[in-house]
Amino acid sequence: MKDTLRFKLNGKPVSLKVDPSRTLLWVLRYDLKFTGPKYGCGEALCGACTVILDRQAVRSCSIEMKDVAGKEVTTIEGLEKNGKLHPLQEAFVEHDALQCGYCTPGMIMNAYSLLLNNPRPSRTQIIEEMDGNLCRCGAHMRIVAAIEAAAEQMGGRER
Amino acid sequence: MKTIDEKPRTLEEENLELDFSDITMDPGPAFPLDRREFLKLVGGGIVVFCTVTRLPAFQRGEGRRRRGMGHELPHDFNAFLRIGEDGQVTGYTGKIEMGQGIDTSLAQELADELDVQLNSVHMVMGDTALCPWDRGTFGSMTTRFFGPPFRAAAAEAKAVLVELASEKLNVPKERLRTKNGTVYEMGGSKKVSYGELTKGKKIMRHVKGAEIETPAEFTIIGKPVLRRDSVAKVTGRAHFSGDVKEPGMLCARILRPPAHGAKLVSVDTSGAHAIDGVQVVHEGNFVAVLHPEPETAAEALGKVKAKFDEPKPYADDKTIFEHLLKVAPAGEVVAKGGNLAEGQKAADYVVDETYLNSYVAHSPMEPHTAMAKMEAGKLTLWASTQTPFPLQDAAASLLGMSPSDVRVITPFVGGGFGGKSAIRQALEAARLAKLTGKPVQVAWTRAEEFFYDTFRPAAVVKINAGVTKAGLMTFWDYGVYYAGARGSEQFYDIPNHRTMAYGSGWRAAPGAHPFATGPWRAPGNNTNTHARESQIDMLASKAGVDPIEFRLKNLKDERMRRVLQAAAKKFGWKPAKSPSGRGYGVACGTDVGAVVAHIAEVAVDKSTGHIQVKRVVCAQEMGLCVNPEGARIQMEGCITMGLGYALTEEVKFTGGDIHDHNFDTYTIPHFSWLPKIETVILDANDKPAQGGGEPAVICMGAVIANAVYDATSVRMLQLPMTPERVKEALSRA
Numbered sequence: 001m002k003d004t005l006r007f008k009l010n011g012k013p014v015s016l017k018v019d020p021s022r023t024l025l026w027v028l029r030y031d032l033k034f035t036g037p038k039y040g041c042g043e044a045l046c047g048a049c050t051v052i053l054d055r056q057a058v059r060s061c062s063i064e065m066k067d068v069a070g071k072e073v074t075t076i077e078g079l080e081k082n083g084k085l086h087p088l089q090e091a092f093v094e095h096d097a098l099q100c101g102y103c104t105p106g107m108i109m110n111a112y113s114l115l116l117n118n119p120r121p122s123r124t125q126i127i128e129e130m131d132g133n134l135c136r137c138g139a140h141m142r143i144v145a146a147i148e149a150a151a152e153q154m155g156g157r158e159r
Numbered sequence: 160m161k162t163i164d165e166k167p168r169t170l171e172e173e174n175l176e177l178d179f180s181d182i183t184m185d186p187g188p189a190f191p192l193d194r195r196e197f198l199k200l201v202g203g204g205i206v207v208f209c210t211v212t213r214l215p216a217f218q219r220g221e222g223r224r225r226r227g228m229g230h231e232l233p234h235d236f237n238a239f240l241r242i243g244e245d246g247q248v249t250g251y252t253g254k255i256e257m258g259q260g261i262d263t264s265l266a267q268e269l270a271d272e273l274d275v276q277l278n279s280v281h282m283v284m285g286d287t288a289l290c291p292w293d294r295g296t297f298g299s300m301t302t303r304f305f306g307p308p309f310r311a312a313a314a315e316a317k318a319v320l321v322e323l324a325s326e327k328l329n330v331p332k333e334r335l336r337t338k339n340g341t342v343y344e345m346g347g348s349k350k351v352s353y354g355e356l357t358k359g360k361k362i363m364r365h366v367k368g369a370e371i372e373t374p375a376e377f378t379i380i381g382k383p384v385l386r387r388d389s390v391a392k393v394t395g396r397a398h399f400s401g402d403v404k405e406p407g408m409l410c411a412r413i414l415r416p417p418a419h420g421a422k423l424v425s426v427d428t429s430g431a432h433a434i435d436g437v438q439v440v441h442e443g444n445f446v447a448v449l450h451p452e453p454e455t456a457a458e459a460l461g462k463v464k465a466k467f468d469e470p471k472p473y474a475d476d477k478t479i480f481e482h483l484l485k486v487a488p489a490g491e492v493v494a495k496g497g498n499l500a501e502g503q504k505a506a507d508y509v510v511d512e513t514y515l516n517s518y519v520a521h522s523p524m525e526p527h528t529a530m531a532k533m534e535a536g537k538l539t540l541w542a543s544t545q546t547p548f549p550l551q552d553a554a555a556s557l558l559g560m561s562p563s564d565v566r567v568i569t570p571f572v573g574g575g576f577g578g579k580s581a582i583r584q585a586l587e588a589a590r591l592a593k594l595t596g597k598p599v600q601v602a603w604t605r606a607e608e609f610f611y612d613t614f615r616p617a618a619v620v621k622i623n624a625g626v627t628k629a630g631l632m633t634f635w636d637y638g639v640y641y642a643g644a645r646g647s648e649q650f651y652d653i654p655n656h657r658t659m660a661y662g663s664g665w666r667a668a669p670g671a672h673p674f675a676t677g678p679w680r681a682p683g684n685n686t687n688t689h690a691r692e693s694q695i696d697m698l699a700s701k702a703g704v705d706p707i708e709f710r711l712k713n714l715k716d717e718r719m720r721r722v723l724q725a726a727a728k729k730f731g732w733k734p735a736k737s738p739s740g741r742g743y744g745v746a747c748g749t750d751v752g753a754v755v756a757h758i759a760e761v762a763v764d765k766s767t768g769h770i771q772v773k774r775v776v777c778a779q780e781m782g783l784c785v786n787p788e789g790a791r792i793q794m795e796g797c798i799t800m801g802l803g804y805a806l807t808e809e810v811k812f813t814g815g816d817i818h819d820h821n822f823d824t825y826t827i828p829h830f831s832w833l834p835k836i837e838t839v840i841l842d843a844n845d846k847p848a849q850g851g852g853e854p855a856v857i858c859m860g861a862v863i864a865n866a867v868y869d870a871t872s873v874r875m876l877q878l879p880m881t882p883e884r885v886k887e888a889l890s891r892a
Contacts (some may be wrong), residue, residue, distance in 0.1 A: 026453050030410075035402040036395025037574075040524050041605040045822040048524055076395035089393040096385055096792055101259030101392030102524040102573030108393060130830045134822060136524050136574045136798025137258045139792070139834050 006068045010078025020066035024047045024058075027065055029076065036076035036105040040134070047133030050106035050113075051075045057113035076105035079112065088112055089151045091146040099137030107133050111147045119156040123148065171460035178595060179675050191413045195794045198768035204357045206367045207316040208291075212693075240269060240312050242320070247339050248273060248280045250309065253293025253548055254301050255285035255521075256388065257572035259852045260789035261301045263387045267785055268306055271379035272313030272372060274337040275353065277387075284545075285569030287551045296582055297678060299751040299850025306848055307371070314848055315366040325451055374783070374844040381844050383788035388571070398530040398570045403541040405598035408530065409438065410453040411591050412460040414446035414546030414600070415610060419674040419815030421467040430462030440594050445518075445525065445593055449599065462744040472814020474673060476495045479617045480515050483662075490659035493644045502634025502655030504701055508626025513878065514690035516642075516878040517859070518614040518672075519679055519807030520819070522827055522878055525573020526608035527584035531592035531602045537564045538592065545575045554589040559886035565589075576800075577678035581613045606820040613677025614810055616665050618642035620690035624653075630702040632713050639687055642666060646857060647683030649691055649714050651713045671816045680797070681853035684750045684805060688877055691862030692746035696737065697874065699850045706745045718754045718780050723777035725839050726756040737869045737889045742773075744866025746858035751850025753781035757858040759834070761866040764891055767883030770806060772832065772863060777855050779840040782846035794855040801859025802828045807879050 006015050009032075018027060028034040028051070037060050040048030044059035051060045053067075060111035079086035085093070088108050098104045107130070114121060114129040121129070126147050135143065199348045200887040223278075240250045250269050258261040273280075283289050293305070300737075316339055324342035326871040328349045330767075335342050343350035372798045374381070391397035414426065422443045431439050431448045437459040438449040448459035474482040491531025503509065531544040538560065544550050547567040557563040567745050572579060588601040604612070619640040623635045635656040639647050649656065662668075665676040679685075699709035707727050713718055735741070742763065760774040775798050784790050806828040811818040819825040838855075864875040 022452070022454055027403075030404070032454060033404060034395070037399060037850070038399070038525070039401065039602065040526075042819050043821055043823070046524065050319075055268055076393075080394060085390070085393065093385065093389045093395045096788060098258075098386070098392055099260070100524065100574040100745065100790060100795055101388065101397055101571060102399060104392050105395045126835065127830045132829075133827070134524065134827060136522055136576070136800065136827060137794035138828065139830070140799055140830050141795060141836055142792070143831065144833070 003066075005065055007068050007070060008072040008073055012108055016065075019063065020069070022065045023034075023061060023070055024051070024063040024065060024073070027141055028060060032098050034075055034077055039103060042105070045134075046103070046106075047110055048106040050109040050133065052109060052113055052116075055113070056114050057110045061114065074112075076109055079108070081159075086112070086159060087116050088115070088150040089146070091150040091153065092143070093101040095142045095146040095149065097146040100138050103133065103135045104153035107135065111150070114147070115151055115154065116158065119154065119158070120151060121147075173194050175319060180819070182489050203262045204241065204244050205316055205317070205362045206364070206790045207312045208239045208363075209302075210790055213783050214613060225654055234332065239587065240309070240316060242273075242316055242357050244354060244358045246275070246279060246352055246357070247277055249283060250280060251283045251290045252305060252309070253285060253287075253290040254305060254776045255545060255547065255572055257296065257297075257545065257571040259301075259793065260386055260786065263384055264302060264786040264789050265306070266387060266728075267308060267379045267382075267384055268310050269313045270311045271377055273317050275340040277379060277384065279340060283331065285547045285567075287547050287565070287567045295549060295580055296575070297545055297577060298781050299852045300582040302848045303752065303850060305783065311366060311608050314371045315364055319362060319364055320356055322354055322429065323360070324351050327351055328354065329884050341644045377844070380785050381783070381787070384786050386786060390573075398635075399525055399573050400570050400602070401525070401541040401602050403530045403570060403625065405530065405532055406599055407448035408455045408598040409451055411447050411449045411588070411599050411601050411732060412456040413587060414463055414465055417608065417816060418469050418472075419817075420470040421815065424466040424877035426466075427464040428631055430464065431459035433461050434462065438595060442594065444588070449591065451594060453602070454527050468859045469816075472815065473814070475813045476517060476811050477811065480619050483617065483671060484619055487640050487661040488668065490638060490661040491644075491663075493658040493660050494648050495657045496654030497634070499634050499636055499655050499657055502653075505627065505633040507628045508698070509623065509625040510694060510696070510701060511623040512694060513619060514686075514693065514876050516618055516686050516689065516804070518617045518676070518812070519613055519804045519808045519809055520609060521576045521578030521679060522608070522612075522822075522825065523574030523576060523578060526603040526605060527579065527581070527586035527611070528600070528602040529551060529588040531585070531588035531591045532598040533596065537566070538589060540565065540567045540585055540587075540589055541570055542567060543572045543579055544569055544582055544585060545572065545577070545579040546582060552584050553582060554586060557586050558589060570753035576680045577682065578612055581611070581675070581677055583611055590667055605822070607809075608819070609825065611675070611820050613665070613675040613711055615679030615804075615885060616641045616667065616672060616676040616684070617683070618686045620686060622690060622694045624694055624698060626698040628702060630699070630704040630709055630712055632698060635689070639690070641671065642686035643683035646687035646748060647691075650716050650719055650749060651695070651710075652715045653713065667763050673812065680800065681750050681857045684853070685749065685801070685855040686861060688746065688857040689750040689864065692748065692858065692861030693864050693874070693876065696745070696861070696868065699794055700737050700868075703736050706737050707732055708734055710745070711745065712800060716754075719749070719756070721841060722754050722756040722778040722780050725841055726776050729778065729837055729839050730758040730776040732758065737865070739869055741868035742857075742866050744862045744864065744869055746865060747859045749855070750854040750857050753779055753849040753851065753854040755779045755854045755858060757862040759862040759866045761863060761870055763867055763870045763885065765871065768885035768889065769881060770863065770867060770882075772802060772834040772866075772886060773839070775862070776837045776839070777858075779851075780841040780843050780852060781849045781851045781854065783844050783848040785838055785848065785849070787840055790851045791838050793852045794840075795836050797853065798836050798859060799828050799833070801856045802832055802834075802863075803879075805860045805863045805879060806832070807881060809879050809881075816822040
């Protein structure tokens with residue numbers, strides 16, 4: 001049965017008539033036509049669908065819409081500000097920290113959450129926090145370097 | 160026809176459309192289209208087609224019926240490009256971008272030959288209506304085989320521009336030079352841009368090869384360039400097949416058997432029918448449920464009750480090796496020389512070993528996905544595929560259509576590694592679009608991806624080889640079962656040798672593998688290199704010679720010697736007989752024309768059997784390296800991906816029942832596995848380009864196995880080297 005759910009999406013209030021048992025990933029992709037969050041495994045095992053829910057990285061493939069109500073969702077589409085890439089996005093570009101790019105939005109959102117909660121992570125902390133995000137092309141070392149560079153560039157400030 | 164390419168496009172390009180619908184053609188050897196008609200269509204500018212006959216036969220378009228939307232397309236060329244009236248350059252290729260970076264490196268090749276800025280080159284890729292025919296993106300063939308005609312077309316285009324400039328400026332050609340999209344007079348002030356030259360012009364050339372630049376003339380080729388597709392990919396704007404949505408589109412879920420070979424006995428779809436809005440398709444054994452929302456389609460599939468008859472399994476992941484040896488066909492000689500019996504007599508030490516490796520999944524992060532739309536009798540297929548043109552033919556044949564009524568568009572592909580040469584998902588989407596009359600998306604779940612993946616075949620390698628006390632190899636008797644010959648030809652200098660291949664790689668006869676197998680990044684070579692380089696290491700150890708010194712002692716191949724020495728230098732190798740306790744391993748090999756040498760350092764936890772790879776150095780010589788930055792990423796990717804098949808990846812199964820459904824049981828490399836990776840690319844820009852996307856993956860099994868031996872004195876003869884196998888080997892020692 002459909003309910004009207006209200007939440008914030010990339011900074012804007014959204015009101016959506018939707019079955020509350022539906023999956024956040026599919027609502028984002030099929031109802032709202034977002035292309036950033038990706039399906040990779042459907043069981044929170046790969047991180048390709050990662051978005052931010054109230055400042056924490058979550059796997060949107062395993063979140064029901066009823067758990068989104070009243071909260072704030074940020075997707076990769078919400079990172080650019082005034083047409084300018086987020087420092088993490090810039091660092092991924094500058095480090096060539098991707099190949100096929102399918103895992104990239106999830107990688108960046110997971111790293112975004114990491115920096116929100118720990119603006120100056122050590123390399124070990126980066127690796128620990130990113131360990132649940134899978135990349136098959138093997139861009140890992142560049143992804144770690146990009147996150148380090150973005151953290152450095154942000155200098156502990158939130159963005 | 161709407162394209163979903165997110166890359167920046169010029170207006171002209173949008174208008175170009177190139178559906179060739181007005182074209183009639185003469186299939187003769189000269190340029191086959193009516194020039195005026197064609198130029199009207201492309202909107203002016205300069206169009207150059209190039210044919211190179213030195214391509215491998217299967218990669219040539221000539222002699223093949225090329226079909227576009229409704230009409231014949233030119234089929235006698237391999238590459239084509241266009242310079243528009245705004246000076247923008249568009250390169251067309253049937254190759255696809257799946258992460259390997261050719262969107263960048265091919266543009267570099269065009270920009271360099273044409274003397275234009277890299278950012279004024281755009282690539283149109285993998286669209287069967289716009290691009291020259293191509294067999295597929297695999298085998299590291301883009302730079303090797305597509306690059307040369309592409310560059311020749313660009314060189315010819317530049318020659319045309321210089322001719323035009325000569326007329327316009329009234330300056331002899333010899334006095335003209337090109338730079339940054341401009342033709343200028345040497346030592347004079349006259350100049351004209353490519354855009355001005357092409358304005359109002361409708362020029363078409365068809366060349367059979369042209370003078371291309373020499374390495375000394377390169378300005379962009381050979382320079383490291385960042386990927387051009389990354390902004391689209393870091394913003395989520397890059398479109399993959401699953402991102403293509405059409406109004407009225409249905410998500411399909413298809414009834415799958417519990418095991419390969421299982422037969423559908425009965426099916427009851429009434430539960431699915433009962434769900435509001437669900438459409439059920441049932442045609443023979445093909446049962447699908449469709450709904451606009453993927454959750455509802457999944458729910459409906461859950462309501463389908465089906466009974467299957469499962470065949471009795473003839474092998475599982477443990478017994479498969481015995482089975483393969485039993486059913487192996489007669490061997491074929493790959494290479495042979497000298498006299499094995501004499502070699503055996505001359506040997507002081509003989510090592511006779513058997514190596515095993517399991518089935519491995521491709522596991523791209525993007526599962527196979529496709530969207531199909533049928534409109535006015537024409538089918539458009541957006542698919543994650545490495546083979547858009549073969550898919551065009553297969554879809555046409557499946558639906559009883561003419562290939563000219565099928566257009567395949569390949570958006571960005573989310574990883575392939577050989578697995579997306581299999582096109583089942585796209586054919587399923589095509590079939591459902593025809594049956595329902597609606598746009599249909601087939602996006603495989605991870606479980607479907609594991610079930611229908613064409614695994615790298617399990618394989619066995621047997622090697623009997625001997626060495627003298629002085630460390631010279633005397634004989635080499637090698638047999639590979641089911642991995643294929645690629646990478647089995649040994650390149651050491653061994654006087655008496657024989658290499659046999661039993662079963663030709665992944666295309667095995669029915670009854671060998673319980674499910675589909677296919678090419679997996681550097682097919683065959685991972686298996687063969689693991690076996691060969693482990694065996695070499697054992698012989699070195701028997702002779703008491705340092706493993707690098709041993710290889711050099713038995714190697715005449717200059718390229719291989721060079722990469723070994725380069726890797727040793729980068730690593731800071733200090734010679735020692737193995738096992739030295741340091742945990743250092745060496746391996747080298749050759750694939751797709753390139754040579755590689757790896758050195759690794761590992762630490763082995765003897766209580767858990769866990770192997771941590773701490774450092775990998777890789778030196779590679781690949782002839783002309785168009786984009787050293789892109790080549791490095793490929794090498795790093797190969798090394799990281801190779802950790803998986805070396806350490807954890809193996810498909811568990813009982814007959815056709817695949818036990819792995821997701822990444823919880825099938826473990827691919829994680830961040831925490833990451834060694835320090837260092838890459839060296841040896842300069843060989845004066846040599847033809849070789850492959851770059853596969854070679855660095857081939858040594859990963861052997862280099863780690865050899866390092867484990869160096870650390871623990873225990874040989875790991877079976878891949879993957881799981882903690883259980885390491886512990887077991889340690890307990891046996």
